Amino acid sequence: MWEDNSYCWVVLCKNNWFHNRENLFSKHGIPLGETDVYTPAPALKSSFTVRCDECTRSTSINPQMC
Numbered sequence: 001m002w003e004d005n006s007y008c009w010v011v012l013c014k015n016n017w018f019h020n021r022e023n024l025f026s027k028h029g030i031p032l033g034e035t036d037v038y039t040p041a042p043a044l045k046s047s048f049t050v051r052c053d054e055c056t057r058s059t060s061i062n063p064q065m066c
Helices: none
Strands: 007-012 029-035 048-051 058-061
């Protein structure tokens, strides 16, 4: 049985032009924080900004749209 003990919340970088140059079929994930199998998704009430470490693009994430 396969088991992975490392879980984290991620959002996908929206700068497809930069990341698709290497692989058209993959998305670059931006890790937000570690979690486990049993923890429910956090209840976010407002938008927040994340920045991709590879392409340095900042994106505003609206949790109501997810």
